[in-house]
Amino acid sequence: MSSKQLTDFLSENLNELKSKGLYNVIDPLQGANGPVITIAGKEYINLSSNNYLGLATDARLIQAAVEAVNVYGAGAGAVRTINGTLDVHVQLEEKLAEFKKTEAVVVYQSGFNCNMAAISAVMDQNDAILSDELNHASIIEGCRLSKAKIIRYSHSDMDDLRIKAKAAKESGLYKKLMVITDGVFSMDGDIAKLPEIIDIAAEYDLITYVDDAHGSGVLGSGAGTVKHFGLSDQVDFQIGTLSKAIGVVGGYVAGKRELIDWLKARSKPFLFSTSLPAAAVAPCIVAIDIIKTSPDLMGRLWGNGNLLKKGLQDLGFDIGKSETPITPCIIADEKMTQLFSKRLYEEGVYAKAIVFPTVPKGGGRIRNMPTAAHTPLMLEKALSVYEKVGKELKLI
Numbered sequence: 001m002s003s004k005q006l007t008d009f010l011s012e013n014l015n016e017l018k019s020k021g022l023y024n025v026i027d028p029l030q031g032a033n034g035p036v037i038t039i040a041g042k043e044y045i046n047l048s049s050n051n052y053l054g055l056a057t058d059a060r061l062i063q064a065a066v067e068a069v070n071v072y073g074a075g076a077g078a079v080r081t082i083n084g085t086l087d088v089h090v091q092l093e094e095k096l097a098e099f100k101k102t103e104a105v106v107v108y109q110s111g112f113n114c115n116m117a118a119i120s121a122v123m124d125q126n127d128a129i130l131s132d133e134l135n136h137a138s139i140i141e142g143c144r145l146s147k148a149k150i151i152r153y154s155h156s157d158m159d160d161l162r163i164k165a166k167a168a169k170e171s172g173l174y175k176k177l178m179v180i181t182d183g184v185f186s187m188d189g190d191i192a193k194l195p196e197i198i199d200i201a202a203e204y205d206l207i208t209y210v211d212d213a214h215g216s217g218v219l220g221s222g223a224g225t226v227k228h229f230g231l232s233d234q235v236d237f238q239i240g241t242l243s244k245a246i247g248v249v250g251g252y253v254a255g256k257r258e259l260i261d262w263l264k265a266r267s268k269p270f271l272f273s274t275s276l277p278a279a280a281v282a283p284c285i286v287a288i289d290i291i292k293t294s295p296d297l298m299g300r301l302w303g304n305g306n307l308l309k310k311g312l313q314d315l316g317f318d319i320g321k322s323e324t325p326i327t328p329c330i331i332a333d334e335k336m337t338q339l340f341s342k343r344l345y346e347e348g349v350y351a352k353a354i355v356f357p358t359v360p361k362g363g364g365r366i367r368n369m370p371t372a373a374h375t376p377l378m379l380e381k382a383l384s385v386y387e388k389v390g391k392e393l394k395l396i
């Protein structure tokens with residue numbers, strides 16, 4: 001294909017995405033991703049960040065980042081196994097292990113590559129993975145990369161998981177079997193049925209893998225979904241991100257010492273990608289201490305989540321079946337979802353449309369992310385805009 005043909009091919013596909021309302025417009029922020037953001041000089045109430053506890057803009061984290069830059073410089077300079085392991089990486093891993101109540105932790109550069117790294121370092125073409133159909137894209141990519149057989153089960157359907165686990169085990173085709181689930185499903189806010197998953201895993205000898213990107217800092221006194229259910233010693237892989245409640249960037253696996261040593265020896269992003277800069281690592285250490293000692297932050301997050309959910313429901317919107325502060329407002333039609341989001345934006349509320357492929361086709365929604373940093377007044381203001389735009393577009 002010539003360069004011209006490639007350009008034509010891509011622009012045809014881009015036009016198709018745009019005509020179907022599936023193309024995301026990107027609006028650069030002029031400043032921090034706090035409860036109020038500035039875009040092109042105008043302020044918006046922000047309902048789209050994963051900055052659950054408001055720590056991304058916390059003065060104590062900022063101070064830690066500045067101090068770390070002064071001591072360690074801007075970049076870490078090498079991959080972890082050459083000489084890119086700084087003492088702060090080790091301190092963060094020890095702190096996370098203690099927080100998660102596991103033997104050890106390995107930190108990666110993002111939650112996304114953490115899933116790519118961890119799944120493919122342990123599973124291979126002789127294995128099979130039972131994966132919830134609504135698992136995050138990074139899990140899907142990690143499963144693909146591993147070359148293991150992927151067996152999708154219906155979302156949180158424990159009968160389907162049991163039937164498929166039994167069949168996989170009895171087939172005798174696979175050396176290792178794994179079950180993977182999000183702890184909290186990011187687009188709907190529902191919580192995985194971990195106690196049942198653990199029972200099924202015990203019955204059919206499944207390795208257990210929970211991606212708790214949206215549970216950490218939110219459930220289980222901040223330690224996440226696994227702790228919420230009291231299952232800390234029964235999950236083999238606990239994945240977390242440092243980019244959401246922790247407020248910075250990065251990802252990690254918490255588990256047994258042998259697992260973490262194996263990942264440090266064999267997982268590709270650990271071996272071949274430059275480690276996180278100290279300016280990202282040092283504030284994560286501070287964030288964990290804050291989460292451990294400030295239950296009021298989680299209280300504010302949940303209070304704001306409940307306020308927004310009740311407000312939207314009272315207005316007549318479909319908010320799905322969220323059990324956490326994640327508050328979807330389900331519109332279904334993609335074009336209408338985009339239009340709704342655009343009108344909210346024009347009225348001063350930044351609440352991004354989420355459409356295929358992030359959610360299934362016909363599942364368009366505005367995903368609202370209240371945080372501990374919002375004031376009730378901000379949320380009430382957002383709700384009045386929702387009412388105005390919802391009525392205007394005849395959605396309520």
Ligand code: PMP
Pocket residue numbers: 110111112113115136138182186211213214241242243249250251
């Ligand atoms: N797992 C889940 C469930 C997620 O929602 C996300 C973030 N969108 C990730 C992993 C990736 O995390 P990160 O943004 O830190 O790469």
